[in-house]
Structure formats: structure tokens, C-alpha cells
Amino acid sequence: MELIQYALDNLDLLGARMLxxxxxVGVAVGIATLTGVPIGIAITxxxxxxxxxxxxxxxxxxxxxxxxxxxMIPVLSLIGQxxxxxxxxxxxxxxxxxxxxxxxxxxxxxxxxxxxxxxxGVGMSQNQRLRMVEIPLAVPVIMAGVRTAVVLNIxxxxxxxxxxxxxxxxxxxxxxxxxxxxxxxxxxIAVSLLAIIVDFALLALQKRLTPLGMERAAETx
Amino acid sequence: xxxxxLKGGFRLLxxxxxxxxxxxxxxxxxxxDFLFYLPDVQFLAVQHLWLTVLSGxxxxxxxxxxxxxxxxxxxxxxAESLMQILNxxxxxxxxxxxxxSMSFLGIGTVPAVFGLFVATLLPIARNTYxxxxxxxxxxxxxxxxxxxxxAQRLFRVELPNALYVIFAGIRxxxxxxxxxxxxxxxxxxxxxxxxxxxxIDLxxxxxxxxxxxxxxxxxxVVDALIALIAFLVVPRGVNPSRA
Amino acid sequence: xxxxxxxxxxxxxxxxxxTAADNISMEVPAGEICILLxxxxxxxxxxxxxxxxxxxxxxxxxxxxxEDTTGLxxxxxxxxxxxxxxxxxxxxxxxxxxxxxxxxxxxxWDKTRYRERAREHMDMIALDPDAFLxxxxxxxxxxxxxxxxxxxxxxxxxxxxxxxxxxxxxxPINRAVIQxxxxxxQQELKKTxxxxxxxIDEAIKMGDSVAVFREGKLVQxxxxxxxLAAPQNDFVESFLGEDRALKxxxxxxxxxxxxxxxxxxxxxxxxxxxxxxxxxxxxxxxxLVVNDKRQPxxxxxxxLARTTKGFCRDHLQNVSATVSLDDDLRKVxxxxxxxxxxxxxxxxxKGRVCxxxxxxAMTHHLGSRFRPGTTDASSSHVATEx
Numbered sequence: 001m002e003l004i005q006y007a008l009d010n011l012d013l014l015g016a017r018m019l020x021x022x023x024x025v026g027v028a029v030g031i032a033t034l035t036g037v038p039i040g041i042a043i044t045x046x047x048x049x050x051x052x053x054x055x056x057x058x059x060x061x062x063x064x065x066x067x068x069x070x071x072m073i074p075v076l077s078l079i080g081q082x083x084x085x086x087x088x089x090x091x092x093x094x095x096x097x098x099x100x101x102x103x104x105x106x107x108x109x110x111x112x113x114x115x116x117x118x119x120x121g122v123g124m125s126q127n128q129r130l131r132m133v134e135i136p137l138a139v140p141v142i143m144a145g146v147r148t149a150v151v152l153n154i155x156x157x158x159x160x161x162x163x164x165x166x167x168x169x170x171x172x173x174x175x176x177x178x179x180x181x182x183x184x185x186x187x188x189i190a191v192s193l194l195a196i197i198v199d200f201a202l203l204a205l206q207k208r209l210t211p212l213g214m215e216r217a218a219e220t221x
Numbered sequence: 222x223x224x225x226x227l228k229g230g231f232r233l234l235x236x237x238x239x240x241x242x243x244x245x246x247x248x249x250x251x252x253x254d255f256l257f258y259l260p261d262v263q264f265l266a267v268q269h270l271w272l273t274v275l276s277g278x279x280x281x282x283x284x285x286x287x288x289x290x291x292x293x294x295x296x297x298x299x300a301e302s303l304m305q306i307l308n309x310x311x312x313x314x315x316x317x318x319x320x321x322s323m324s325f326l327g328i329g330t331v332p333a334v335f336g337l338f339v340a341t342l343l344p345i346a347r348n349t350y351x352x353x354x355x356x357x358x359x360x361x362x363x364x365x366x367x368x369x370x371x372a373q374r375l376f377r378v379e380l381p382n383a384l385y386v387i388f389a390g391i392r393x394x395x396x397x398x399x400x401x402x403x404x405x406x407x408x409x410x411x412x413x414x415x416x417x418x419x420x421i422d423l424x425x426x427x428x429x430x431x432x433x434x435x436x437x438x439x440x441x442v443v444d445a446l447i448a449l450i451a452f453l454v455v456p457r458g459v460n461p462s463r464a
Numbered sequence: 465x466x467x468x469x470x471x472x473x474x475x476x477x478x479x480x481x482x483t484a485a486d487n488i489s490m491e492v493p494a495g496e497i498c499i500l501l502x503x504x505x506x507x508x509x510x511x512x513x514x515x516x517x518x519x520x521x522x523x524x525x526x527x528x529x530x531e532d533t534t535g536l537x538x539x540x541x542x543x544x545x546x547x548x549x550x551x552x553x554x555x556x557x558x559x560x561x562x563x564x565x566x567x568x569x570x571x572x573w574d575k576t577r578y579r580e581r582a583r584e585h586m587d588m589i590a591l592d593p594d595a596f597l598x599x600x601x602x603x604x605x606x607x608x609x610x611x612x613x614x615x616x617x618x619x620x621x622x623x624x625x626x627x628x629x630x631x632x633x634x635x636p637i638n639r640a641v642i643q644x645x646x647x648x649x650q651q652e653l654k655k656t657x658x659x660x661x662x663x664i665d666e667a668i669k670m671g672d673s674v675a676v677f678r679e680g681k682l683v684q685x686x687x688x689x690x691x692l693a694a695p696q697n698d699f700v701e702s703f704l705g706e707d708r709a710l711k712x713x714x715x716x717x718x719x720x721x722x723x724x725x726x727x728x729x730x731x732x733x734x735x736x737x738x739x740x741x742x743x744x745x746x747x748x749x750x751x752l753v754v755n756d757k758r759q760p761x762x763x764x765x766x767x768l769a770r771t772t773k774g775f776c777r778d779h780l781q782n783v784s785a786t787v788s789l790d791d792d793l794r795k796v797x798x799x800x801x802x803x804x805x806x807x808x809x810x811x812x813x814k815g816r817v818c819x820x821x822x823x824x825a826m827t828h829h830l831g832s833r834f835r836p837g838t839t840d841a842s843s844s845h846v847a848t849e850x
Contacts, residue, residue, distance in 0.1 A: 063437040064399060066400075067400075067433040067440070068437070069417075070432060074426035077426070114553040117549060117551075118547070118549060118553025118554075119555070121516060121547035121553075121626075123540070123542030123543030123544075123570055136557040137556065155316060158316045158317065172320045173407075176320070184323070188316075188317035188320035188324070189321075191316070192312075195312045195313060196309055212557075212559075213600030213602055214556050214602070
């Protein structure tokens with residue numbers, strides 16, 4: 001009950017931090033989508049390059065976020081941005097590459113060869129094939145990648161509170177350092193709820209973006 | 222860095238760069254600074270690994286049987302809704318898991334291991350379930366048709382065919398685990414996080430890197446190790462990485 | 465008209481260069497269907513796909529209606545050639561209407577025109593536009609999907625169509641239906657069509673001409689009847705199968721074999737007259753009874769006529785079957801075998817008896833083309849290398 005009282009008393013702050021959290025993740029994943037999708041499409045043209053890019057991206061994801069922050073701080077300190085939101089945004093940007101590039105690559109690559117041949121056969125140019133057939137078919141899978149990236153990075157952003165990036169993680173870090181279970185639990189629950197709700201919201205969006213014909217195909221399958 | 226794979230002039234350039242980097246680090250005394258932390262790194266890395274082995278091992282031992290049980294036909298009704306819950310569980314950030322674990326169990330190794338255990342458990346259980354459910358029904362029918370008992374079907378047909386997916390789950394889970402262990406320092410369980418977080422607080426880059434670089438390397442090595450085990454253990458016929 | 469001039473494709477494989485199509489020269493006259501036939505890997509599909517450059521030719525030229533296509537832009541070329549593939553390849557993200565109008569849209573037609581055209585094509589392929597245009601490919605059966613595939617290929621009214629085993633993935637019953645529909649459509653549309661198949665029966669049914677391929681070479685190019693009657697070498701002969709004479713039954717119509725010399729009696733004649741006429745004509749077992757409109761009403765058997773007295777009308781036995789002039793010999797043979805008889809009466813469009821067809825006449829007709837020394841059988845369209 002103490003917890004609810006705390007949450008109600010600090011509703012403004014919770015809301016502000018949550019918005020901050022969403023904004024940081026949103027901007028970073030947004031940028032990551034703008035880079036990841038074209039990269040994912042580009043590497044479908046060259047299998048060797050694709051392997052290299054995906055390998056590099058998977059190594060990046062393996063690096064624990066706090067370690068990545070630790071490595072970035074001295075580097076970014078050179079331009080006076082060692083702590084704060086810049087390393088956080090860069091980390092989110094990097095972590096987002098793997099799910100987005102991989103899903104884009106896989107989705108475009110998995111387009112049925114018969115469809116590709118049909119698209120060529122009716123006289124579509126390479127750009128028309130991408131625009132009219134391949135990308136529409138890949139959108140749900142790309143969206144799934146974006147969703148994975150967002151959920152993953154809501155967690156990363158929580159840790160980024162320790163390098164002064166703000167967001168909901170601030171409640172957790174203060175809760176721990178001040179031994180204040182109210183802040184701790186409020187922060188933990190808020191960030192968990194955010195992740196769960198965003199996950200569902202993006203799933204709904206993903207379904208909306210699925211071309212109607214494929215959605216119906218999935219239902220009858 | 223596979224220097225051998227680089228070509229000609231570029232390779233030379235890299236070697237020269239490494240050489241000068243070495244000269245600079247020597248002259249600036251950074252190496253000495255790092256060496257200062259070496260005993261700490263050794264001690265904390267062992268502690269770090271222990272946390273992983275304990276929580277990860279526990280998670281594997283619990284999650285795989287859980288996945289197997291849930292995938293049995295008799296559990297079908299419960300399984301789907303339970304999987305939904307597990308799916309939601311995996312979206313909860315690990316920091317939040319640790320924080321909640323701490324707020325119920327207090328400070329120390331036990332809440333840390335428990336938090337890590339929970340975070341690791343979910344992906345493995347999920348993949349075990351999905352892997353077993355993904356075994357082709359035709360295969361199962363054939364296995365039943367030649368007179369295998371349910372146990373024989375599980376051990377000779379289902380598990381070998383699901384193994385690749387199960388390993389993928391273990392790999393994801395342990396990567397998450399190793400990445401979360403540094404956070405365990407925050408709730409008083411030690412590990413390499415001690416150097417990172419203290420380094421951040423004191424703004425001591427050398428200390429920070431002494432923690433961050435071994436943590437990153439540990440993660441990459443463990444990930445590669447699991448991949449190698451999967452490569453060797455999963456039967457060749459159902460192993461995409463050996464196809 | 466499609467003309468291939470020394471069309472060649474050499475693939476570079478790890479095991480060395482493989483010639484998939486070796487100097488293919490042939491010509492398909494305007495408005496005809498030419499079937500490219502052969503076992504898998506014989507080069508028929510490669511040849512087809514070089515025409516719309518899905519596979520780029522190593523050398524040689526393709527002419528369409530006399531125009532050399534070498535200089536044409538690939539996309540323009542393809543938009544002017546209808547293309548149907550075995551996997552159908554309807555775009556699952558588009559409605560049926562969008563699928564059918566994809567080529568007109570690429571060509572920049574205006575909306576009302578291509579929408580109208582889509583409706584016309586739905587009528588042509590016997591699918592209700594109102595029920596289907598707004599649906600998605602996944603909601604249709606395989607047979608319906610391939611009908612849409614054909615409509616898509618026809619949408620911009622290309623003079624030429626390429627079809628790569630278009631009906632190969634459809635179940636046998638539906639396949640026959642679609643083949644018939646397609647032939648009916650072709651009678652109106654008169655497209656010039658190249659059609660890949662590995663099914664001899666389909667080739668014989670659909671083709672105005674058949675080109676048989678083997679190991680990248682065109683080995684025989686002739687009409688289906690000539691192909692079956694006079695295979696040019698052992699390979700073609702064995703590929704056609706030992707029952708190739710039977711397959712020809714499909715190609716021959718009753719009117720080509722019918723004999724108008726048929727003895728009949730009328731219901732008012734006596735059985736005595738009937739017996740006399742049976743003997744006159746040398747019939748083995750029976751004679752046909754026709755009414756004054758020459759419609760068949762029954763049979764009088766030889767045994768009956770010999771042992772009984774009276775009028776024919778009182779002793780009629782059922783006519784088991786008749787055939788019409790446009791039936792093929794396969795149907796005739798089947799009726800004969802099923803009823804253990806050696807002749808059948810033929811009727812014209814108004815149901816009047818106009819002759820008879822006998823087993824002997826059939827075997828004679830088919831056999832005449834097989835006899836050694838008859839050179840007229842090898843009337844290939846184009847001389848082929850051996």
C-alpha cells in the first residue's frame with residue numbers, strides 16, 4: 001500500500017521518466033530501422049557480405065550492455081559526451097541492428113523464388129519488385145525485428161540510468177542506492193509494464209501492417 | 222581479430238597500428254594501471270563465472286524438463302496459456318527482474334542467483350517447448366507406427382530433432398545471463414560489474430575498462446563455446462550449421 | 465509468330481561448362497500452340513525462359529512477329545509477353561484484381577481501363593468477377609489460382625504467351641477441365657504460345673505442334689499426329705512410349721475413318737428381309753434398324769432373324785451405343801472394348817445415321833502411317849539436326 005501511495009504521489013515524475021524512456025528508445029530504434037532495413041536489403045545481393053554483417057551484428061548483441069557503456073564512456077569522453085543520453089542512444093542503435101538487419105535479410109531472402117520469377121516475368125524492374133512484392137511481403141517479419149529491438153532496448157535503457165541517461169531505470173538505481181524499496185519496486189514494475197505493453201502494441205501494429213492476403217493465408221493455414 | 226585473413230597492405234597497416242598502440246600504451250603507463258587491477262579482475266571473473274554457472278546450470282536443469290512436460294499432449298490445455306505467461310515474462314527487462322528479486326529476497330548472492338535463474342529459465346523453457354512441438358507430426362506418427370513407447374519417442378525422436386532449437390535457447394539464455402551478471406553487483410553479489418560500476422562512479426576509465434573488456438570477452442567466448450557444443454552435439458542430419 | 469535463331473545457353477558450373485540449349489532454331493506460326501516436350505534437364509525450360517530473358521541467352525536471337533528482340537529493353541519485352549509458370553506465382557499481398565491488372569498498371573494504363581479489363585478476363589476464365597476480384601490468392605483453390613495466373617498473363621493482351629508447365633501442379637481432374645477451357649479460349653484469342661510440358665498426353669492434346677528436346681538439342685519438331693506416327697529416332701520413339709499408336713486415337717476423329725456404306729432395315733421390314741440384307745453386306749452378327757428419319761431405333765441379330773418369323777418392329781433389340789462424327793477414336797475404341805463389339809453406328813449432328821465405324825477401319829487408318837516406306841509421314845516443320 002505504501003507502494004501505491006508512493007506511485008500516486010510521484011505520478012508526474014513516473015510519467016515524465018516513462019516518456020523520457022519511450023522517447024530515447026523510440027528515437028534510437030527509429031534511426032536503427034532507417035539504417036538496418038536498407039542494410040538488410042542490400043546484403044541480400046551478396047551472401048558473403050551478408051554473413052559478415054550478420055556475424056558482426058551478432059557479436060555486438062553478445063556484449064553486455066553495461067560493458068558496452070563502460071567501453072564507450074572513455075571514447076565518447078573525447079567529445080565530452082561520456083555519460084548521458086548519447087552513449088545510451090548509440091548502444092540502443094547498435095543492439096537494434098541485429099534483429100532488424102537479420103529479419104529484413106531473412107524475409108527478403110525467403111520470398112518464394114516462384115514469386116520473384118513471376119515478378120520478373122511480368123516485367124517488373126528491380127525497384128518495382130522490391131516495392132510491389134518483396135517489401136510488402138517482408139514487412140511483418142521486419143516489424144517483428146523492430147519489436148524485438150524495442151523490447152530488448154527498453155531493458156538496455158533501464159540500465160543506462162547508471163550512466164545518467166535518465167528514464168525509468170533512475171527509480172531502480174536510486175531505490176538500490178537509497179535502500180528505498182518503494183522506488184525500486186515502482187521502477188521495476190513500471191519498466192516491466194512498459195515492455196509488456198509496448199510488445200503488445202507493436203504486435204498489434206505488426207498484424208495491421210501484414211498484407212491482408214497473407215493474414216488470411218495464415219488463418220487458413 | 223583474424224589478422225591472417227586481412228590482405229596485403231591493409232594487413233601491414235594494422236600490424237603497424239598495433240605496434241604503435243603498444244608503444245603508446247607502454248609509454249603512457251596505461252598498462253601499469255591495468256596490471257594494478259589484474260588480481261581484482263581474476264578474482265571477480267571467477268566470481269562472475271560462478272554466478273553464471275550456478276544460475277545458468279540451475280535454469281537448464283529446470284527449464285528443459287519443464288519444456289518437455291509442457292509439450293506432452295496431456296498438458297496441451299495448460300501449456301498454451303503458460304507459454305503466453307512465459308512469453309510475457311521474457312519481455313521484462315533483466316534489471317527489473319533483479320530489482321524485484323532483491324526487494325523480496327534482500328541483498329547478496331541468493332537473490333542475484335535467483336534473479337539470474339528466472340531470466341535464464343524463460344528462453345530455455347520456451348525453446349524446448351517450441352522445439353518439441355515443432356517436430357513434424359509425420360515423424361511422430363512413424364515413430365508410433367514402428368512401435369516406440371512414449372519414452373522412446375521422446376528420447377530417440379523428439380529430443381534429437383528438437384536439440385538444435387533447444388541449444389539456440391540455451392545460447393540466447395546464457396548470453397542474457399552473462400550480460401546480466403554485472404548487474405548482480407548492484408544487489409551485492411560481486412562479479413566484474415564491481416569494477417564497471419565503481420569505475421563509472423569514480424570516473425576511472427581504466428577501472429571501468431578492466432571490468433568492461435573482460436565482461437565483453439567472457440560473453441563472446443561463452444557464446445562461441447555454446448555454439449561449438451551445439452555444432453558438435455546436434456546430429457548432423459538435423460543441424461543447419463553443419464548442412 | 466515466334467522465331468528462334470540458333471538460340472544457345474551455356475551454363476558455367478563447377479564441373480565445367482554445360483550446354484543447356486544447343487543452337488535451337490525453330491518457328492511457331494502465329495496463333496498456334498507449340499509444346500516443348502522432353503525429360504527433365506533436356507533444355508525445354510531453358511529455351512522457353514530465354515525468350516523473355518528470365519534466362520539470358522549465351523548466343524542466338526529471338527524474333528517476335530518478325531522483330532528482333534535483342535535490342536529491346538528487358539522489362540518492355542516481358543510486359544509484352546504473357547508468362548505463366550507452374551508454381552503460379554500470384555502475389556499473395558495483392559487482391560485477385562490487383563494481380564490481374566499488374567501488367568496493365570506497369571504499362572501505365574488508366575484505372576478504369578484496366579479494371580474493366582480485369583472483369584472481362586474473369587468472365588473469360590469462367591470465374592464470377594463480383595465473387596473473386598476482391599479476394600486474395602490464398603482464398604482460392606489451386607485450379608482457380610492458375611486460372612487467375614492465365615488471366616494475369618493475358619491482361620495486357622500480349623500477342624505471345626510463354627507457359628512453363630502451367631497445369632502441372634493441378635490435380636488430374638481439374639487439369640483436364642482447365643486444359644479444355646484454355647483450348648476454347650485459345651480458339652477465340654489466337655495467341656502464339658510456347659508451352660513446356662513433360663506430359664506426352666498433354667502435348668498431344670494441347671499442341672498444334674510438338675518440339676521434342678533431348679540433352680539441349682531439338683530432336684523433332686512436327687505435328688502431334690506426325691510425331692506419333694513417325695518418330696524420327698529411337699529416343700523419340702521410346703520417349704513416346706510403346707502405346708503411342710493408342711495415343712493417336714485421341715487425335716483422329718470419327719469422320720476421318722467413317723464408312724458411309726451401311727446396310728439398314730426399317731421397322732416395317734420382315735425378319736426375312738433383314739436376314740437377306742445381313743448376308744448381302746456380310747455382317748457377322750446384326751443389322752441396324754432405322755426409322756423414316758434415319759434415326760437408330762434398334763438392332764436385329766443374325767441369330768434371331770434366322771430362327772424367327774415376323775416384322776422387325778416386334779423384335780427390336782437395344783442399340784448399345786452410337787458415336788458422332790466429331791468424337792475421337794479413343795472414345796470409339798473404349799466403347800467397342802467395353803461391349804465386345806467390332807462396329808458402331810455413326811450419327812450426325814441431328815442424330816441421323818450416316819455411316820459406321822469398324823475396328824478394322826480404325827486399325828487400318830492408324831497402321832497405314834506406320835508401314836515402312838511411306839515417306840510422307842516425316843513432314844517436319846523445320847529440318848532438325850540429328
